[in-house]
Amino acid sequence: MYNLLKGKKGIIFGALDEKSIAWKIAERAYENGARFVLTNTPVAMRFGNVKDLADKCESIVVPADATSVEDIENLFKQTMEHFGGKIDFILHSIGMSPNVRKGNTYDHLNYEFYLKTLDISGMSFHKVLQAARKMDAINDWGSVVALSYVAAQRTFYGYNDMADAKALLESIARSFGYIYGRDKKIRINTVSQSPTMTTAGSGVKGIDALLDFSERMSPLGNATADECADYCITLFSDLTKKVTMQNLYHDGGFSSMGMSLKAMDMYNKGVNCDCEHTEEELD
Numbered sequence: 276m277y278n279l280l281k282g283k284k285g286i287i288f289g290a291l292d293e294k295s296i297a298w299k300i301a302e303r304a305y306e307n308g309a310r311f312v313l314t315n316t317p318v319a320m321r322f323g324n325v326k327d328l329a330d331k332c333e334s335i336v337v338p339a340d341a342t343s344v345e346d347i348e349n350l351f352k353q354t355m356e357h358f359g360g361k362i363d364f365i366l367h368s369i370g371m372s373p374n375v376r377k378g379n380t381y382d383h384l385n386y387e388f389y390l391k392t393l394d395i396s397g398m399s400f401h402k403v404l405q406a407a408r409k410m411d412a413i414n415d416w417g418s419v420v421a422l423s424y425v426a427a428q429r430t431f432y433g434y435n436d437m438a439d440a441k442a443l444l445e446s447i448a449r450s451f452g453y454i455y456g457r458d459k460k461i462r463i464n465t466v467s468q469s470p471t472m473t474t475a476g477s478g479v480k481g482i483d484a485l486l487d488f489s490e491r492m493s494p495l496g497n498a499t500a501d502e503c504a505d506y507c508i509t510l511f512s513d514l515t516k517k518v519t520m521q522n523l524y525h526d527g528g529f530s531s532m533g534m535s536l537k538a539m540d541m542y543n544k545g546v547n548c549d550c551e552h553t554e555e556e557l558d
């Protein structure tokens with residue numbers, strides 16, 4: 276390891292289990308010399324194994340629902356007490372859609388759920404940034420990263436209202452990136468990651484086909500969670516001090532492709548298939 280984060284302190288949201296992207300980022304950050312506080316919802320603490328990660332990384336765990344301003348402010352307070360000062364980086368790795376969970380398609384959304392999706396997966400990023408700024412919790416030249424997906428720009432069958440939440444998330448990175456950059460030299464970016472087999476990932480409709488399709492379309496293949504961790508470490512490090520307000524694709528080239536030979540081969544094999552779809556599948 277390169278010790279890229281030696282002396283840096285942070286907060287990592289969203290490590291649930293060994294498959295979580297945030298889990299891999301926490302491991303890599305620790306290996307690179309960072310120290311951090313881990314956080315997740317009280318429910319996730321019960322079902323996941325974040326305490327094991329905390330033991331491994333000499334971390335403490337502070338529960339917080341990222342939709343609650345009170346919880347977030349308490350998290351910053353406890354973190355600054357723990358470290359005896361401000362932090363240098365934050366990872367927002369949070370996503371959940373009650374509509375996806377309940378199988379409500381995009382043209383049959385429950386609006387209460389829709390608001391929850393936007394709050395948990397998008398607006399929570401604003402709440403974290405606003406609380407951090409109000410409490411002056413991040414050192415000058417600090418770095419904040421949130422994880423996103425290309426469905427913010429393009430339509431993907433089955434990604435549902437999470438696409439809208441990701442568009443909101445990326446917009447918040449730009450809007451707050453201006454304010455925090457201007458005042459404190461703090462940078463804010465989103466990393467748009469390949470589909471990845473995690474708990475949240477496996478909730479996406481047709482994830483197996485999506486993984487296969489994007490693998491065939493990407494010249495470098497899908498980016499794994501471990502590779503995403505490597506990339507995020509560089510964004511928390513001093514090597515990327517002037518990168519801000521960007522949506523950074525970490526997807527093996529997928530987002531710049533239109534058609535690849537491997538995908539075309541597959542298409543040709545299946546071109547005569549007269550697929551029948553139910554009305555629900557067509558949504």
Ligand SMILES: NC(=O)c1ccc[n+]([C@@H]2O[C@H](COP(=O)([O-])OP(=O)(O)OC[C@H]3O[C@@H](n4cnc5c(N)ncnc54)[C@H](O)[C@@H]3O)[C@@H](O)[C@H]2O)c1
Pocket residue numbers: 288289290291292294295296297315316319339340341342367368369370371395422423424467468469470471472473474475476477
């Ligand atoms: N897996 C993929 O295919 C993929 C691709 C691109 C981007 N992402 C994004 O990566 C991030 C991490 O997802 P993951 O794939 O590692 O899955 P994951 O299920 O391991 O992580 C999602 C996390 O969000 C947390 N969470 C949910 N509601 C919360 C709340 N109210 N407050 C605080 N935390 C809450 C969960 O407890 C969980 O730890 C998400 O933003 C996801 O959209 C995932």
